[in-house]
Each structure stands twice: as structure tokens, then as C-alpha cells.
Amino acid sequence: MTPPDMSGLESALCAEVDGEVRFDAGSRGAYATDGSNYRQVPLGVVVPRTVEAGARALSVCARFDAPVLSRGGGTSLAGQSTNTAVVIDWSKYCTRLISLDPERRTCVVEPGIVLDELNRQLAGHKLQFGPKPSTHSHCALGGMIGNNSCGASAQAYGKTVDNVRRLEILTYDGQRAWVGPTPPDERARIISGGGRLAEIYGGLDRIAAEYLADIRRGYPKIPRRVSGYNLDSLLPENGFDVAKALVGSEGTLVTVLRAELDLVPVPPYQSLLVLGYDDICAAADDVSRVLEHCSPSQLEALDGRMAELMREEGAYLDSLNVLPEGDSWLMVQYSGDSQEDVDEQAHALLRAIGRGAKDADVAFSDDPEREQKMLRAREAGLGVTARPPDDRETWEGWEDSAVPPERLGDYLRDLKDLFDEFGYDHPSLYGHFGQGCVHTRIPFGLRTAEGVADFRRFVERAADLVASYGGSLSGEHGDGQSRGELLTRMFGERLVTAFGELKALFDPTNRMNPGKVVHPHPVDGQLRLGPSWRPATPATHFDFPEDAHSFDRAVMRCVGIGNCRSHSGGVMCPSYRATREEEHSTRGRARLLFEMLGGHADSAIKDGWRSTAVRDALDLCLACKGCKSDCPTGVDMATLKAEFMAHHYEGRIRPMAHYSMGYLPVWARLSRIAPALANSALHAPGLARLGKRLAGIDEARSAPVFAEESFVQWWRTRDHEKPDPADPRTVVLWPDTFSTYFHPSIARSAVRVLEDAGFRVAVPTEPVCCGLTWISTGQLPVAKKVLSHTLGVLRPYLEAGTPVIGLEPSCTAVFRADAPELMPADQDVQRLAGQVRTFAEQLVHHAPDDWRPPQLARQATVQTHCHQHAIMKFDADRELMRRAHLDAEVLDEGCCGLAGNFGFERGHHEVSLAVAEQGVLPAVRAAAPDSLVLADGFSCRTQIEEGGTGRRALHLAEVLALGLDGNLPSDHPERLADRPPEPSRTARWATTAAAAALPAGVALGLRLVRRRS
Template identity: 35%
Template sequence: MTSLKDITRSRDARIKPVTELAARLSRELQGEVLFDQASRGRYSTDASIYQVTPVGVVIPRHQDDLKLALDIARDAHVPVLARGAGTSQCGQTVGEALVIDNTRWLNKVVEFDAEARTVVVEPGIVLDHLNAWLKPHGLWYPVDVSTSAQCTIGGMAGNNSCGSRSIRYGNMVHNVLGIDAWLADGSGASFGFIDELGDEHKARHLAERVKAIAERVDPQIREHFPKVLRRVGGYNLDIFNCQNPKPYDQDGRVNLAHLLVGSEGTLGVSRRIKLSLSPLPEHKVLGVVNFPTFYQAMDVTQHIVTLDPTAVELVDRTMIELSLENPAFRPVIEKALIGKPEAILLVEFAGQDRDAQLESLERLNALLADLGLPGCVVDMPEPAEQKALWNVRKAGLNIMMSMKGDGKPVSFIEDCAVPLEHLAEYTDKLTEVFHRYGTEGTWYAHASVGTLHVRPILDMRRDGAEKMREIAEQASALVREYKGAYSGEHGDGLCRGEWVAWQFGSTVNDAFKEVKQLFDPENLFNPGKIVDTPKMDDERYFRFPSSYQTIPLTPVFDWSPWDVKRDPLTGEQSAPGTGGDATQGLAMAVEMCNNNGHCRKFDAGTMCPSYRITKDEQHLTRGRANTLRLVLSGQLGDEGLASDDVKEALDLCVSCKGCKRDCPTGVDMAKFKIEAHTARARAKGLSWRDRMVGEMPRYAPWASRFSGLLGAAERVPFVSRQVKKALGLAQQRSFPRFSGNFLAERHGQVALAPREVLLFVDTFNNYMESDNARAAKRVLEKAGYRVHLNVKPGERPLCCGRTYLSAGQFDKAKAEAKRSLDHLMPFVERGVVIVGLEPSCLLSMRDEFLQYGFGDAARRLSESALLFEEFLVKAHEAGELPLDLKPVEHSRAMLHGHCHQKAFDALRPVEQVLSWIPGLDVETIESSCCGMAGSFGYEAEHYDASMKMAELSLLPAIREADDDAVLVADGTSCRHQIHDGSGREAVHVARLLERALA
């Protein structure tokens, strides 16, 4: 691989210093220019095993910026690397170059012709966004890759992406009509059908030169190019003879744009891409075929494809088990299973006639019965259940990477494609290879076209690289035996580049070098990819080289559950590590992020609100995880978690825990933020604002007692402004209103009842909105429960410690948690359920309490702690909730879920409880974080970000709501944000249920 240092040595007289390059780019571009160490570190990785620090990063604001950045880099003789979402499996999007990130601004639909079924787009547009734009027109772009929520069309073109439905629609190369690109010499050219290019056209000249090269090596092309649909290695020199099983164009015309497709940005930088669209199928049905053995699943695939499905996708036992461990995926995958299959195939049929698709589903069932497997198909004819299962399949890579510990499924032979008749035998022999090296592979993906994503479980910190080389060599021999393709979907990059010559032979490989020289004589476009590549196991480019180690520090949470060792062959997990490096478990938890970029999605779920408003990699879950990994490994200085880089990366994190649920590998950035905030507080001290936030449970009784005086101060503008300014609070916010002390009221004797419950009244519902606690107590008593409260005479009310955690005062938080645990355990031991009203407080008992090191007592408390609605639903299901409810004054309720409710799958019980109120129509607002997030929305520097988060979906939905609709939100912060942003009041579910009591 040509490094920047090598280029510098050879051109010392002409190269400008990097600092001058950064200065010129900053001076002349309107977009962002990032040359700081942390930003470069965040762009040094993709979803592969590699890490290469770029020279710098440019985020162009418009096409002129893109052209100017390329010109400036060329003047400085600095390589450039155009990058989309950074989802590459093979290292195509990392390199010692100036990275051009087109995703933030160069993402527009430029032209659209519904009649011709074509669209022209900029390279940074995301596939799902494009298809959402096309849907009203009854069209879609059918290269349906698993990363569709984040991958860009430019990246897909550079990679020649394929997707689950390629058996019906083909690969990227079959669906691209033209590419407008900037070339290495600074000129622009439009690549399309050669017979439409004028004689003076730049692309015409290049076409003639490339055609001459291809014709010269035509015999070798015919001999060495794999005869399978899934073949994406090298350059597409076969466009001139159309030897691919699915011709590039149905009429045989040659399109030079197809040479750029799959070129990994080594020949040109795309400005615009013209795509061929397909009619959107009106009806889909899905059959999930359960197999007792993996071999049977592979063997039967060749018969299933004769039924003309649109997709046949594999999910193996490992992926099934990991999906069952994920709370978001468990209920979905359970519906697809019959017993405990070793593998399942997702077989989809799609078209315009529903009856025809249902008949295909019947034929699938009959076929399996004829093959000796009757009753093995789960029919899924309805769209909702199909979509849910496809989402699990699309998360395949991330699910595989959710294995804890050093051993991870490693991507390097996952794209080998073989003819279907050999698929079962190939997978069987490759499994034998894995066993030979003491490991096992994880399998899933495109059975329909003979491309299975298989990743052996290896420890890249130890002997993984050596095993990777040996397994790759034996896998390549099998691919050659079965006349398949070594690179079947994910491209070459750093991982498979060295295998290009092996696959295509030296003559064709030399032809590839000629093409590269023709387009890019100075080797400035993504050097080291496809031609002149490094060895796949050159550890200079590894994210985890043998020299990798973490800096010494002592985490505050117990991260030992992540410090595990897993037997790669059996999958058996060792006991959590309890000794050794104190950072190991924390480092492994951070490294659960595999850089796939699932957190870049915008369409649904809670993750990630700060990225949604900034579109900045720094404020993305992946970007934050990368920052933490670089810090923990000493690559960003020696300050560790207390560093400014960490503070800046976590600055807009609202601790929503959206990543804990929506990230398939369960990255919990909220908990990492507690570690970082605590480290910084210990190193640099606490601000007055931090102290005020953390100590709220202590001063709340006094604030409540003198609430009139505080209210008067609020009404004096000068006093209010000065206090807010001194504390760093937003002037636009009103002070929280303290209005009572529910736990200090006289509640009389606890009523005797056959069943009992403890109502955990948090600081907010005790001192600020006491009516919520009164309502909850009344509802529970009306249901026949003896209600205990979380206070003893003469003692402070119990507290979960959440405010201390958010303010970096970990020790106080842990002390409060221990005080609560000690008080609650006698109730837990006699089977009393602990019921809470505020999601962030109650759910601390199911989350943070487990990592304080409290042992089995914390686990038992976590199993006994339920939110108010969760408890009511469980009691209802057990026949222990004799509530008689009447209609309320509202006919419609609009529900906003607290982020932690969503993260712990606790929103559905809220919907269910509201549905009990007669005549009440419940609508759940599809929203991310409300933006208040405890103290976040009060902080002056975060007010604007807070309101932008609220404006993503929550506030617009509320403004469109009828005046008589009741707004429901269980979170204290959510209710405050709704009030500030809309002027309307939201209520806790307990208040609404109290109104409905007959």
C-alpha cells in the first residue's frame, strides 16, 4: 500500500505541509475541515478489522466544495478517499488520504423521470431515504442491502453492492445507468453508454483505451472471471463481452459507468449517479423454513430457487441464539421458530398479485413436504411481521458482533460465492477447516445466490491473524475447486485486495494496473485498493495489532461481565473475569461497537438524537465509541476519560439509552458517559451547576418548603437572569417548580389487603408533582393492594441516585443506591413488588444497580422492580387487578414514551394500560428523545440542541393534535419539555387512570 510517507519522500520538493493543506482547505471551502487528532481517529476505521489514520477530513457543503477539495488535494499531491457511511467490511473506506465525507450535504435527488423509471442522485443520499422519496411514485431502487438505513448510493456504487434480492434484481452494476465523476486530473466526465458518447467526449477516449486493454486480454477474462452472479472483485473489464451470468444491459450495449461501479473510488469520484428503478411490489409473503441440520438448509436451497422467490436468506443457530438474547429481537425471532432449528431460511415471494404470492407460499410448503420436511414452514403473509423479521436479518452482522469477549466473528472470507449445487458441500468442507484451527464459523445471508457471510471466531489480539491467513488460503482452494468467486459482495479493500491476482490471474491483474494507471497516473485516488495492495494480515493496518493495549485506569462500574473468554468451537462462555487489568471489561464493552454505522439511521427508534440534529460523526454512537476506544488505548493522549476529546464527543449525549436498545450489539453510551463524567469530575472538580443537579434530593425538602419565595424570585427578571447566568442555565427556561412533599404527608395506617406493593416515590414525583404519587397510590389501593412507601419516620426518603450519576458524583450515587437496596430487600425477600413512577429512577434498579458490585441482592431487586404500568399489566394478566374504569373527558390520548421506557421495552405496557380506559383512542408518537433529558435542556449551552431534538418529531406531532386530546408522558423531563415547547400540559398515566376510576 502506498503510504503518505512514501509519497512525501518521493516528492519532497513539491509537497506542501499538512498544516498548510488544512489551512488552505479551511480558507477556501464552505464545508467542514477536520484535521484534529480525534476527528481523524473517528474516520480511521470502518466496519472492517483495519484502522488507518487519514490525513484529514473534508465535509463538502456543495458540489463546488467537492471540486475545490479535490483540486487542493491534487495540488498538494495528497491522496483522496471518497467515503459514504463507512460501512465497508473490507477496509475500502480507510486510508492515508484526505477523506471526503459526502453524507451530510451532498445527498439530494437531482432529477427524476417516473415514466422512464430513472433517478439521478448525489452520492451521499442514503438508500432508505431514496426509497422513501420514491415510494409515493410506486417505485424503488431494488439493490436492497442490509445496511439500507445508513449506506449511501455513492458507497454502494463504489462497492458494487448486491443485497438480499439480487436473485431477482441483480447487483448494483445491473442497476446503474450513468455516473458523472471527477477524474484525477481535475476534469469531469459523464460515463454512460459508449454509443452515446461523442468523439470529443473525455469518457469516449477512456472507453476506447479500456476497450483495447480488455480485448487484448479477452481470453484470460473468459477463463478467469467467475461465472456466478455474485462477483465484485477487480475491475469490470468483462463489460465488453458481457460474460457475467446476468448481462450488464439486456440489449448488450456497453456502459462505461459499469467500469466505475465496484472500483472502490480508485478511478474517479462520483458527483451524480443515474439509477434504473423498479416497480414497487404491492404484495409480499414470507415463508420461514426451519431445518434440523445446517447441511439440509444448504442442500435444499437449490430446489427452493426453482420457485422463483425474490430472496432466500439464511440465519444460522448462532445468530438465532444471539437474537434471542436481544430484547428488541427476541419476540420477533421466536415467532419464526419451530422447536430449536439449526438453521432457518427466509423465503420471500413478491409481486403485484397477492393471490399469486400466497400460491407460491403453498408451493413452498408442498416442496418441503416432498423433500421429506413436512410442517417445517412458518407462514408470514402479513407485512408487519415480515418487516420485523427482515429487520432482524438486516442486523445480522451487528448481531454476530454482539458476542462478548476477545473472540469475535472476523470478516475476511465472508463473501465467497459458489454455484448453488455445490453450496452444501462447500459449507461442510469449510466448517471442517474451521474445526482444524479450533474455531467455528457464524453463517447467514444470501443462500439464493450461493453467497454466505461466514465469519470464523478469532481473537485478533493473539493468534487470530495467523489463523486468518491459513483459513483464507484453504478457503480459496475450495472456491477454486467449485469455480466460485472469492469476492462475492463486499469488495476487495485491504482485506481481499491481495487475492485479486489469485482470482483473475497475472495477465488480467496487469490489465487492472493499466486501467488504474490510465485513470489515475499519480495514484491519488484511494491508493492501495484493488491494485498494489498490502497483505491482508499486515498488522500495520490492524485496528488491534499485537502491540495494542489499554491505559491503566480504574472504572467505577463493574464491567467484569464483558471480560469473558469464549470457546470459539463450542461457544461456551467462561465466568466473568475478576482480576487482571481493571480496564479490560470496560475496554471490551466499548469495543462492542463494530463500526457498522447502524446508529446513523433516521427512520425509526430512539437512536441517536444528537446525531439526528447535527449529522456529525463526533455526535454519533459510533463516533463516541471510537473516541473512547482511542482514548482507552492511549491513542489520544494520556488523560484518559477525563480528556477534552471525550468531553466534546459526549457533550450532546443525552443518556437516552437508545443505543442500548437500538444498537444490535448493545453499546450503552449512557453508562460510558457516567464513567467519563465521573473521571472528569475527579480530575478537574465539579461546577456549581453539577453540584446543584446532583444534590437535588438533599435540598428538595427546603426548596419545597420555600417554593413561594423561589416563585417570587422567578418573577423578578433581574434576579432570575443573574441566578441563571451564574449557574449556567438557559434564560428561556423557568426554574423547576417545587410544590409539595408527598412522603411527608399523613397517610394513616397502611390499609390491610391480601396483596401488597411498595410504591417507590422518586424526588421529582415527591417534591414537584406530588399529584402523580397520590394518583398512583389511590389506583393501587382501589385495585385492592396494601401500599407501602419508600420512607421511614425520621429518615430521608430513599433515592435511586440518578441525579448524582448525571452530575459525575458516582460515590454519592452508589451510596444512595445502597441505602435504597438495604431498605427494599426485606420487601423483595417476601415477594413484594417495587413499583416506580419515574422511568429513569425505577429503571436504574434494573440497570446501574447491577454494576455497582452489590452482588445477588441487586439482581433480585432488579427482578422485583417494575414501572407502574408494567405492574398493572402483570397483575391484570394474573387476574389480580379488579379495576372498574369509566370513560374520561378525552376521546384521544397522544403518548410520548420516555427514552428509558423504550430502551427497556416498557412502553407497550403503557399503551396497554391506556387501552383499558373506555372510549379512549391511543396514538403513540413516533419520537426520539424529547431533548430535555434531565438537566441537559436547562443548560445554557445545550438549550438550542434540546429544542432541535424536540422539533424532530415530538413537538410537530403535538401541534397537530386536537385541542381535546390528552397528552401522556411518564417522564418528568418529557412533561417539562412539552410544556416549554408547546404550551400544553402532559400528564402521567397514573393521573389519567385516577380520573377513570369508577
């Protein structure tokens, strides 16, 4: 369906559309897939700056006969947001809440606004949009309308279709109108007016009349019928609602430009009742009884298989630990205007079903935090089941069927029998059981011809099964390509014919998201994998032990869930939050790496490791590792980036920043020759600017100041006896580059606190390094050599089992995560990974029972280092601060933005600060003057100090050491911290003068030599 004049199409879009027009390989690769099994490389991507620009883009595409696909968050699980078409991405700019009427409880929005962002703006009016799918942090309202999204809250508020009042639509041929409920007299007026709109309404009138009996008879009478077009909305008893008829049409009929939505009050009180059962079928059997006795706002279920997967992964354990006894659970949530009322609803249900609140298989809570903890286990279902710990690949394809709730238990038994028949071992079953909707991911064999054939046979059999129960192929995720071909099995030939007539009425040339729902591509066509997929299997530096030692399997951890596109909370993904660009999300980068593997003949990326498109997408990756912990499937983009750069620059000149920042530990050691001179040179007017330019450093960045005396120099002069490595009190304090050469007061403070706790401290005095800066710049062979040397120095301690205490989180994370993947066969590396601890871990878990930290009694604003968040976690730090009586506000607003070398490199400063302004800098500016600002990471402290906060952040070791001295000052306690000062103005100018005089002196000397000769 590629239009003949592609260059003309691109030129016209660039000339006529106010927005970003991208037909490059990188953009096309990033949009080639969604959250489904399917892959279609788009013709190009348009990111309109306004709704009117988006409408103009559609007009240009129509002129060139180019197919069009509207896209929001791109999280679709049925293939409806991937197509060989011009993709119009509304999610970057078209995100406004246009108007709000709190009295009528309505609002008008643009299609790209994210659900959580909309609800955040509505919160002040105590209103919300009712449906809330699990992707609420990043799904766009336009996508929700296109998909007819639901979520757990649909139990109370219905599907998206039940909450849409009017839509402003645009057809492919240019007809634009607001549509909604249309009484007969208004229809007659529109039809009598003539023109394209009259043709559309006349056609709708005819379809509704001709298929009236079929619609009434053929549509399942269940709460979660999402499959098919909403022809039932055109019935007289439903008000001939054209807007509702178009909801769920997946962009195959019209483009939605704006939407008027109904809103609901935010319930002020909630409670949660969790009921345990012997198995998931027993839980399903009890749904009807539960609904008979109450009207919950949510009725969710999860099974023992999901809980088992979580325990194996070590994920969501805090959620599992508060669930009652049982192998499967129903979660019944109540909402209301008073706590007494919602609590009584829960207790009334317990009385009705013969259970008590204190029974072992019952858990009740009206504490919001505990409720969210329990519900989090259910909401995490897709991520947990998408990549099980046993490394099986599971896929969508039959992940959201729905049946009448009263028949759910029997349906699950038959579905499990079908799993067994096909050898699909033990898929998890969970979902929105109160509405009969079941979620699962199945280990289809989509890499082989036999596996794909089984996949087709299974979904055909499953479609017949759900139809026999009076159910729906889709109860939430839509039809797209996954179920479009199966609709006849559910609706019959006549209704599917009616769907085709509706499609022909709105889109007679089949250019709106073609191949989805109507005239669909085969269910086993355009697969992301498929039997013909033959990816490259390159040799790698990292071992990827959790991915069957395979780079391509590590890349394929991304299944398109899209959590990396969230706008707040957690760490992932800072570059997306700053740019709102798909290519700069974890998902977008993973998609490009997938294309780079070259498994398909039409891969957008043709140049493998040398790809500039992949390099450019990875350039703004901060390597924060937030995705390793925050991504539901554990994508580790920092490691993938390092691997890519190692190959991309192999045998080539690298960017200068890779030498200046990558070799920072070397330059830091050389600074010991003359630290004052080094500082003056790095800050001298003119000279510093020239040096930054040559080194690839952004001119807006200040060079860090070297300490006059390094930590190791101080340690050598200290009167101490070298401890025995075998002594259980001995710990090795790791002298990382940052705590040794830039902020040695941190390491000195750590020595003092550790010794106060009864430990005997050892410090390696010869040059050692973890290799972090070489890893982050992709210089992996050098990193291995550095690590090998370090292991030799540490060997006596490693063999004795001596703990190694890290102060800099990024260096500690290297020992615990990166080094074992780089050198998997090295026994010392494995020992080090097991023996390295954070400062807080050592004091919380291994200090003598009678040791107490100093009592600080202060408020603290705390920035967690991203690598600590991802690898070591922050639990021990929270506990240590609690014991020290610190009232800590631990920020949940992501990366600081500096991210080691990233924020120093030329071209990154603007993004670096944009990331910081998302959370950490505003929070620090708002901190009370007498509070502490804590940040264990050198990058975090630097960004806070240079980010216009007027504050200096301290390491937790410094704070505890200051506490040992007594009371901290009441105002700006960080004044007591020892930091190397910048060189004086006189020293800086003297260095500039000396540098300027040097060439003149050399020239004069040469002249004198010539005269004498």
C-alpha cells in the first residue's frame, strides 16, 4: 500500500504541516511495533504541534493516497497501532485539557493527553475520568477512545464508550464534524442538507435499520464486549449515538481530533477485601455470589501462578506478603462517601458468604497505602507474565477474552483443558473477574513454522470456545490483527458484513489503518518474529546471563508495555520525560536495536553495529539503569548501550568526551602531581573554554575541583594498623575515584562512622578502579583490564570473605551487576559481587547490636542514585536514616540528569537540566533551610550544586560523621561539609596569563637560538 510518490508525500508534509515530519530509518524503526505480536514498518511519522496540523497531515496523506494510522501511547496488544502507513503521533504536543465544566462533570480534551495527566489536572475539582487501564501512566485518551479501553475501574464506571459524550472527527476524505447522540429530527435535518455528512448519516440510518434484529440478537449481553464495531450504539434505544459507535473502531473509520468526556467524582473513601481460594477456578465460581451481595468498584483476581512468578523474580514481595492464605485471590474494592459505609459493605459481604475478617484466607484493609500494596500485585500482571523467570517467551494472542461472569469458572476449566491439549504449560490466569474478563499470556512458539501453525489453530479453537459461552473475543484490548480474522466466529457472517459496510461508508478507499478489524491481515501474518525471522547472533562483551547469553534475547525483553513513557514517578525513562520522543524511550531504543538485528528483509536499520540511527537514539540514554528495575520485563538499556558503543566504535576514533570522561580515573591520578595547577587550568578564563571544546565537554559545565589531598594520601599518613582480612570486624572501604580525588571528606567520614560502629577499616592504597567510566562510554576491553587489575589488589580480601564497602552507588553497582556480566568466568568477580555492600547495608545489617547512629532529629530531602535504585535498592538507607531520627523525604521523581559523563558531554546540557527540573531541583529549592539535602552519588551532588538551588548535598556518611560531633547548625547544615574550593580569581588569571605567555616565550627562545646560530 506504499503510495507511488513517496518523496512528494514527504516534501508536501514538510512544507504544509506544522510539526515534525520523519521518514528516516530511526523513526520508522521505532514505530514498527506496539505491544503486540505484530510488526509493520511505517512509511513515515508525523508529530503535529497542534490538532489543526494533524488534520492537515491527514489531508496531505489523502492527496497522495497514503494510508494513515493515528497513534497515542502505542501500547496496543492486538496490533492496531502498527501499520505500513503514515503514523500520526498525537502524544507529544496535542495534550491539552481544552475546557472543563465541573458542574456538568464534562471536559474536552485533545487526543494525546495521558490519562494520569488528565486526572491530575482534574484532581482539584475532585473529578476523574472513570476507566483506568493498567497503562494509565502513559496511555493517551485518543488511544483509549480508539481501543474502547477499560481497566479495573470499569466495574464501577464502564468502558470508555460509556464515558464519551461527543467526538470531533475527521474522515480520510476531509469531512469534519462533531458527533454524538442524534435524535431522528436531527438526523433528518443532516440528511436533508446533502453533502458528505448527509451521505454518512444516511448510510448509518440504513445500516441500523437493515441489521436491527441481527444487532439485537448477535451482540453478547455481557459487560466486557469490546470486539467488533459498536453498531449497538446506533439502536433506537441507545439514542443513535454516532460518537459511541465510533469508539473502539481503532482508527479504521475516522481520526478523532477532540473528545468531550463525562467525568465522575473521585471517591473519598475506599476499602479492600481480599479473599483466598484453593485455585483460580474456585475463585471464578464465587464471582456471581460476591456480585449478588454487593456492588464493588473493582472485582479483580490473580492466581497462584502469578504469585509464584513474582516470588521467583523477587518482585512485589511486599504485595504478596500482605495477601491472605490461598492459591488464588479475589480482590473486592469498595468506594463511598464515608469510611464507615465502605467498611460495612465489606463486612456485609463476609457475613453473606460465611467468612470472617480474622479468617486466615481473608485480608481486609481501609488503609490506602496497604490497599495499593495489595492491588499492585494484580496490576503488575502483564509485566510479570511477559517474561517469566524460567526465560520462556510468552505472548498475547488470547489475552483478554470475556464471558458472562456467572459462567467464568466453567470457561476457565475449558480454557485450561485447551492449554493442556496444545502443550502450553501453566499460563497464569488473572484479570477483571467481576466483568468476566480473563488475562493471560501464552508460550506460543512464534519462532518456528510449527509453532505458528499451532498458534493459529489455538486461537481459532479458543474463539469457538468463547463464542459458545456467549462471550467476546476481546474484553479489553480490541481486535486489531489478533482477532480481526476471528470476528465471524463470534458475530456471524451478517454482522461482519455490516462491519464492512460501516468501514466502506466512512473509509471507502480503505486507507484508515488498513488490515485491522475489517478486511484484516491474517492472525499469523506480519508477526514480529515468525519462522522467517533470522536475527544476527553477534559475539558480545557482556555475557547476558539472564537472557540465555544472547544479545537478541536481551533486546527482546521489551514487549512494548510502554511504562518507560510515564511522565512521573520512579526513574524510567528520564530522556523520554525530557523530550517526549518515542526514540528516546527505553521502548523506542529497544525497537531500534531489534531492527538492527536484521531478522526481517524490510528492517529499517540496514547497517548493523555501525548504525547512526541507533547511535543517535542511544546518545540521549543516560545509562541510569532505571529500566532495569522499573521496566516490568527488566530491560537493561544501559548495558545494551555499552555493548552497542563497544562495537560501533571498534577500530574507529571515538568522540573526544569518551577519552576525557572515559579516562577520568587516569586524569584524576595524574592530578596528584600538581592539583592546584590542574584546578587553575581547568577553571582559567579562556583556557578552560578551549580545554572543554577540545575534550568534548559542554561549555555550560564547570569542571569538578580536585582535592588538594586525596583520600588515599590522607589514609597513608594516618596512624593505623593494617587489619587482618580474616578478622570478622574488618571491612574494605572502596576508594572510588569520586570519593578519593574530588570529595575525600566523604570517605574520611565513612572511616570515622565505621570505626565508631566497631569495624576495622582497610583501604587499598595502590591505584584501583571499578571501570565505571570505561563501561559507560562503551570501552569494554579497557574496563575488563582495569577490573582484572583491581581484582588482583583485592584478592586477599576476597579470598578471606572480607566485606567491601562502596560509597559511590554507581561504582558499587558495577561490582554487583556489570562486572559479573563482563567477566562471568572469573571467580573473584563472583566473590566481589557477593561481598560488596553499601555503607548503609553494612551498618544496618552487620553493625554490633549495641551500636546506635547519632540522633540527628532533622528533616532531609533525599535523592536516591539511579544505580542504587536499580541494583542495590534503598531499603537499608531508609532504615539507617530512621534509626538516626532523620525525617526523610525520599524523592520519587527520577534521575538527577547529570548521570556521570552524560551531563558533561557537549550537546547534553539542555536535556540534563530538563531532566533535573522534572523533580530533584524543584524539590531541593523547596527544602527548608534547616533541613538536610542528601545525595550519595557524585553526579547527584554536582547537579544539585550547579542547578541553581543554593544548596549543597551531603553523603549520608558525612551527615552521620557530623552527628558524632554534636549538634548541626540550625541553618544550612551543609556549611560544615568539607569541599575543595575553586581556585582563586588570581590563580585562574595567572594560569591564563602563563598559558598565553608560553607560546610567546617559546617563539622568543627559538628566535634567540636562530640568532646565535
